[in-house]
Amino acid sequence: MSSRSFASFEPAPRRTEDPPIPDALLTAFLSSLSSEGAACSVVYGAAVRHFLHWLDLQGIAIRTLDDRVVRRFEKHRCRCHRYSAQQAVYKADIAARVRRFIRFLEDRGYIAVGDGQADIGKHLAAYSAKIADQMFTRGTARNYRSDAEHFTAWLRVSRLALGDVDAELIERYAHHDCRCPVYRKRGKLVRSGTKRRRRCAQSFVEFLRTRGAIAPLVPVAETDPHMSAYLAWLKQHRGASDETIRRYRSDITRLTPMLGEPSQWDAAILRSAFERRSKETPGSVSLLVTIMRSYIRFLIGQGECRPALLHAIPSVQRYRLSNLPRYVDAATIERIIAACGTHRPVEVRDKAIILLLARLGLRAGDVRDMRLDDIDWRGGYVRVKGKTRRPDRLPLPQDVGDAILAYLATARPRSGEEHLFLRALAPFTPFVSSAEIAGIVSRVLDRGAIEGVPSGSHIFRHSLATNMLRAGAGLESVGTILRHSSPETTAIYAKVDLPMLTKIAQPWPGDLPC
Incomplete structure (x- = not known):
């Protein structure tokens, strides 16, 4: 712990004799x-x-x-x-x-501090060792240690035990007007903002839960029995992924206050709720229709609402071929790859990710979820699960394999994590969101001063399909690389193959326009 600490953490047992004068x-x-x-x-x-x-x-x-x-x-x-x-x-x-x-x-035991403080010193020592193992920078490690000490000092000052700790208590600590007996300069605590207090206290509390010093969090039970049964049905009978269940639950939870009990639903109520919700997220109207109809079909099967209500949700007109896929040409893709440096570990990692996106057309989620054992170096292929959660094998190009090998040899932190790509800063955890992959693409574009390229990682997937078609590859080959389950999905890229369309275009009927 910090040598400047004014706090000790193992009080003596309460003395029965009177304190000295x-x-x-x-x-x-x-x-x-x-x-x-x-x-x-x-x-x-x-x-x-x-x-x-x-x-x-x-x-x-x-x-x-x-x-x-x-x-x-x-x-x-x-x-x-x-x-x-x-x-x-x-x-x-x-x-x-x-x-x-x-x-x-x-x-010294002359003032009682209550139960639950005897082992605090041991917990803090173990937490300090854990922080050291995670290889934080010196300043970050000092922040985590000092705030853990500050939190325990606040608990003692407030006469609170470890068993009292919950989310509300952590929030009280984050906003408290500090008078704790920890290091101060001219009577004031060394600067520690609300966000840092909250983050560091949560980290320390999670550590205490892993050691059994604090009871683990009990998952909040679903208060709506219809929702609870529906989510279980999605998981067990429809095989929905956790991300799909999370999205469905989120949208239905927002709709429930507008709808009330299923037994009271009618067409007007459903249409009104749909109209209000669709105005909040106009870009996800078609998905909202799918979610609402799925929920209504489940409730109909349970006998909770009338079957005729399934037709109350209006259809959303979708034109699959109305827009062209956004893409960039092969020369621009090579410029983006060339913009990836190799001087720092984070640049080595980013180059391996960009090459996977550009050469294999992987989705951001595929890269995020990729593990070390997904690469077969002897066979020269990589396993990708994708949306279907059914693993597919794709060939591993030479430059992609070289970039991944360079990352593993020189840039990947030493960690027991099975995920291939880890964050570049301690504690070196895997990516938790596809948005982090999109952020890497954005940073590479900024480093290379490449403008006019659509943001996001999916642009590489569209560009790979488009450039393959223009190079003479068939739709079947493109669909195999992109792992499309339906040929109709691959067919949308035929619209951007202008040389092919020029060959089959018919002359304009009648006279030339004036």
Whole structure:
């Protein structure tokens, strides 16, 4: 832990005998500060003498001290003999030193701090070792350690046990007006914002849960029985993926307040809810129709609503061939690949990802989910699961294999993770979203100053299909590389093969236009 810490974390058992006289306590406290120099003993001695004098005037016993007493002391309008001028100028400094004195009394067992604090020191030491193993930068590791110490100090000041910790308590800690006995400069805590407090406290609490010091989170039960049964049906009988279930649940949850109980539904209610929801997400109207009809069919099968309501959801006109796929030519693809540097580990990783997207037309999710054992180096192929969750094998081009091998040999962090690609900063976890792959593409375009290229990773997939067709490949070959389940999906790329369309185009009937 930080050498500047003013907090200890293993209080002695509560003493049954009365505490020594105040002068003896002060002497013992100042003796504990001897390693910090004579000046430290002078300033702390003055603050504690003032506090003990005020306690005597107020008739407050040592055993009853807590942070509320210190706050009273900090706010009192000082008329104490020989101390009033000092109190007026350095209130915050004096209160911080008094809190350290109270911490000393707690550590000696003269003030009870409640149960649940005995093993805090061991947990903090183990957490510090874990932070070291994750290879954070020096500053980041210091932040996580100091905030974990700050959190435990706040728990003690607030007289809270580890068993009381929950999300609401973490939020209270993130926003608390700090008076904790941790390192301060002129009475103020070293800067630690709300976001950092929350993030670091959550990290420490998750660590405590893995050690069994805090009870694990209990998943929130689904309050809507219809929703709970529907989600189970999607999982067990429809084989939906977790991402599909999450999306369906999200949209239906937003619709439920507009609809009410299924037994009360009618066509007007369904159409009104659909109209309101479609205005919120106009780009996902067709998917919303699919989700609503799926849910209604399930409820009809359960006897919860009338079968005729299935026809109440309006159809959405879709023209599959109305737009051209966005693509870039082969020369621009090569420029993007050439823009990938190899001087830093993150650039080596990004180049391997860009080559997988460009040469094999993989989706962002395919790259995100790729694992180390998906590559067969002897056979020269890579396994890709894709949307169907049925693994397919694709040939591994030489330049792609070389880029992946360079990443594994020189840039991939040492980690027990099975995923092929990891984040470049500690704690070196896998990507959790396809949007992170799109962000890599965007950064590569910025580094290479390449403009006029549509953003996102899917542009490589469209470009690969288009350039293959223009080079003479058939639709069947393109569909095999892109792993399309239907030839109709591949056929949309025939619209951008202008040389082929020129050959089969018929002359304009009649006279030439004027």
